[in-house]
Amino acid sequence: MKKDGRSYLGVEVKRPRVAFFELSSCEGCQLQILNNEATLFSFLSLVEIVNFREAISSRSDEYDIAFVEGSVTRADEVERLKRIRKRAGVLVALGSCACFGGVNQLKNRFDDLEWVKREVYGDHSVETMETQPLSAFVEVDLSIYGCPVKKEEVEEIVTNLVLGKSVDHPRYPVCMECTAKGNTCLFEIGEPCLGPITRAGCDSWCPDNRMGCWGCRGVADEANIPQFREVIRKHNIPEDVMLDRMECFGGFRHILAEMKEQDEKGQME
Amino acid sequence: MKLSCDISVKRLTRVEGHGNIEICIKDGLVEKASWDVVETPRFFEAMLVGKRYENAPYISGRICGICSIGHTLASIRAVERAFGMTPTSQTEKLRLLLKHMETLQSHILHLYFLAAPDFLNAGSVLELIEPHPDEVQRAARIKLLANDGADLIGGRRLHPTRTVVGGFTMLPDRSALAALERRLQAVIPDLKQAAELFASFTIPNFSRDTEWVSLKGEKGYPFIGGQIISSDGVVKEEDEYLAMTNEYMVDHSTSKWSRLSRESMAVGALARVNNNFSFLHPLAGETAALFGLTGISHNPYMNNIAQLVECVHVVEDSIHLIGELLGSPWQDPRQGVTVREGKGVGAVEVPRGILYHYYSFDSNGRIIKADCVIPTSQNNANIHYDLHELATVMADQGKDDMEIRLLAEMLVRAYDPCISCSVH
Numbered sequence: 001m002k003k004d005g006r007s008y009l010g011v012e013v014k015r016p017r018v019a020f021f022e023l024s025s026c027e028g029c030q031l032q033i034l035n036n037e038a039t040l041f042s043f044l045s046l047v048e049i050v051n052f053r054e055a056i057s058s059r060s061d062e063y064d065i066a067f068v069e070g071s072v073t074r075a076d077e078v079e080r081l082k083r084i085r086k087r088a089g090v091l092v093a094l095g096s097c098a099c100f101g102g103v104n105q106l107k108n109r110f111d112d113l114e115w116v117k118r119e120v121y122g123d124h125s126v127e128t129m130e131t132q133p134l135s136a137f138v139e140v141d142l143s144i145y146g147c148p149v150k151k152e153e154v155e156e157i158v159t160n161l162v163l164g165k166s167v168d169h170p171r172y173p174v175c176m177e178c179t180a181k182g183n184t185c186l187f188e189i190g191e192p193c194l195g196p197i198t199r200a201g202c203d204s205w206c207p208d209n210r211m212g213c214w215g216c217r218g219v220a221d222e223a224n225i226p227q228f229r230e231v232i233r234k235h236n237i238p239e240d241v242m243l244d245r246m247e248c249f250g251g252f253r254h255i256l257a258e259m260k261e262q263d264e265k266g267q268m269e
Numbered sequence: 270m271k272l273s274c275d276i277s278v279k280r281l282t283r284v285e286g287h288g289n290i291e292i293c294i295k296d297g298l299v300e301k302a303s304w305d306v307v308e309t310p311r312f313f314e315a316m317l318v319g320k321r322y323e324n325a326p327y328i329s330g331r332i333c334g335i336c337s338i339g340h341t342l343a344s345i346r347a348v349e350r351a352f353g354m355t356p357t358s359q360t361e362k363l364r365l366l367l368k369h370m371e372t373l374q375s376h377i378l379h380l381y382f383l384a385a386p387d388f389l390n391a392g393s394v395l396e397l398i399e400p401h402p403d404e405v406q407r408a409a410r411i412k413l414l415a416n417d418g419a420d421l422i423g424g425r426r427l428h429p430t431r432t433v434v435g436g437f438t439m440l441p442d443r444s445a446l447a448a449l450e451r452r453l454q455a456v457i458p459d460l461k462q463a464a465e466l467f468a469s470f471t472i473p474n475f476s477r478d479t480e481w482v483s484l485k486g487e488k489g490y491p492f493i494g495g496q497i498i499s500s501d502g503v504v505k506e507e508d509e510y511l512a513m514t515n516e517y518m519v520d521h522s523t524s525k526w527s528r529l530s531r532e533s534m535a536v537g538a539l540a541r542v543n544n545n546f547s548f549l550h551p552l553a554g555e556t557a558a559l560f561g562l563t564g565i566s567h568n569p570y571m572n573n574i575a576q577l578v579e580c581v582h583v584v585e586d587s588i589h590l591i592g593e594l595l596g597s598p599w600q601d602p603r604q605g606v607t608v609r610e611g612k613g614v615g616a617v618e619v620p621r622g623i624l625y626h627y628y629s630f631d632s633n634g635r636i637i638k639a640d641c642v643i644p645t646s647q648n649n650a651n652i653h654y655d656l657h658e659l660a661t662v663m664a665d666q667g668k669d670d671m672e673i674r675l676l677a678e679m680l681v682r683a684y685d686p687c688i689s690c691s692v693h
Binding site (some may be wrong): 022023024025026027028029030031032034035037038040041044049052053054055056057058059073074077102103104106107110115116117119120121122124126128147148191205206208209210211214240241244248 | 280282283284285286309310311312313314315316318320321324327328331332333334335337378382383386392393394395398405409410412413416424425426427428430431433438439518523689690
């Protein structure tokens with residue numbers, strides 16, 4: 001890291017070399033960083049950006065922190081990711097595709113990958129593999145959840161990284177953030193919502209806009225799944241609507257598997 | 270001495286997604302000039318199969334991080350047309366206003382952050398902060414306004430939260446809408462300054478006769494739905510989008526290619542201005558005239574200018590729309606949805622050209638088949654053949670490697686390709 005005389009509360013602050021990379025993704029999480037016009041340029045002065053292909057022409061292979069957006073869907077991406085891991089001191093999974101596979105992992109629900117290819121490309125040969133999050137191939141030091149990531153959260157996390165503070169995610173669900181604001185519960189107006197079981201930190205971004213939560217940040221540590229299933233039954237929300245949402249980003253993968261196992265056990269008994 | 274050069278640009282910078290440029294000239298003859306898309310496919314059309322209808326806009330909006338609003342609106346339109354729904358006038362106006370905010374933010378992002386550095390001998394907008402602080406601040410200011418407007422109408426600038434089949438989950442605050450109108454009025458001088466900046470640039474003098482494809486203006490400059498036209502005289506209905514796009518695969522691209530009457534065609538801001546110039550609002554028309562963009566232009570670099578003209582147009586149109594919205598009380602934000610078996614097409618002019626979504630549904634409202642045709646995939650062939658023509662002209666003029674490389678990169682950037690979108 002470069003030392004160039006910056007300080008925060010009298011303590012010298014280093015200016016890390018930061019690189020951004022994207023695998024299979026919409027590049028929206030990187031755009032979120034450019035989307036914060038009000039603080040963009042002061043944020044950019046906090047770090048030295050050495051790789052940001054979408055915005056900057058120069059490139060460098062020397063960096064301290066690598067932000068990787070997107071999921072892994074092709075063999076060359078595995079190699080790219082491993083090269084990035086070797087060079088980066090800190091590797092950050094940026095957004096739900098990188099953390100869980102994101103919407104891209106929806107293709108995994110078809111057992112036949114050949115069918116998936118044919119459905120889009122016909123007989124033309126195209127290379128792809130089962131969609132995986134970064135952690136399937138390399139060690140990930142830090143995850144920033146969300147589809148898209150919330151720019152304020154990214155800036156806070158980067159600031160903490162630069163200052164050497166630890167980064168903690170809330171253990172409670174989105175529902176807590178939403179309730180604290182006094183929002184009308186979306187279940188009361190018949191709107192499906194995964195808020196009770198999804199990891200908080202987005203500040204109930206979607207429910208604030210009366211769009212029920214789709215679970216993009218993955219399952220909350222303190223989620224009570226059986227109670228949640230009770231609640232949606234009570235509100236007459238079809239379970240398949242909830243299942244569509246729970247499989248949308250890949251952050252409930254193990255929960256869905258457990259639910260399926262339990263339901264099958266229940267049926268046998 | 271005859272020119273020979275080998276240019277290979279891997280993962281071109283300052284564009285969305287992953288594409289390569291390859292140019293090989295030997296003894297003054299172009300042996301190869303190619304636009305290769307290497308982006309990984311994500312298979313959205315397959316992902317959607319079996320999903321309930323409300324998943325379509327939510328998931329397919331995530332095809333693109335820049336034009337997620339456009340995708341969401343095209344998807345919703347396709348679903349609503351399949352179910353035989355007609356949006357209310359209020360919903361139509363709010364959707365158009367939301368789309369204008371996306372057009373403004375996307376064009377400004379492209380013009381200042383991606384394209385302008387080339388004209389100012391810089392590698393990125395960061396290098397422009399010191400020598401051109403006012404210009405960079407201006408770009409940030411216009412972009413912020415557009416993004417704030419998108420937040421206000423759509424709930425979120427990226428992957429919107431309020432846009433659903435049937436309308437909106439909730440409506441914007443009326444006083445915030447009035448404040449947005451004031452900010453839009455105040456941004457007009459900024460856009461005039463932007464036009465002065467771009468008027469100071471040397472736009473490369475290069476043309477290749479092209480077939481321009483866009484929606485057809487009826488009462489106004491077209492953005493959502495209606496007939497599709499080409500400058501070669503083709504006219505088709507929205508439902509006939511396949512006949513307008515004719516997608517096919519080539520070996521050197523994971524993105525599909527399109528053609529219409531010729532070996533290639535082009536969509537986007539320049540296609541829209543070329544085909545619908547008479548529908549531009551007054552200030553937008555004046556801006557176009559400033560650059561001589563009043564008849565059909567076949568210079569692909571002029572797409573930058575066409576985007577600038579559209580920035581002015583959407584600001585004028587947004588002011589008009591807000592006036593109409595505030596002129597009557599709010600109606601219900603959202604109409605009920607009755608699913609039925611059927612199929613529907615949604616055609617929407619997004620920043621980079623016409624975007625089509627198509628779905629067919631079973632009687633439970635689950636998707637049987639999905640198809641998305643992306644603007645950049647409609648432009649790929651034209652970019653490819655433009656590069657060949659550019660290389661030929663450059664070889665004749667005996668330009669050096671660096672100059673050809675820069676002009677080739679600028680050519681691709683002028684199309685503002687959205688590559689991950691095109692592969693989806």
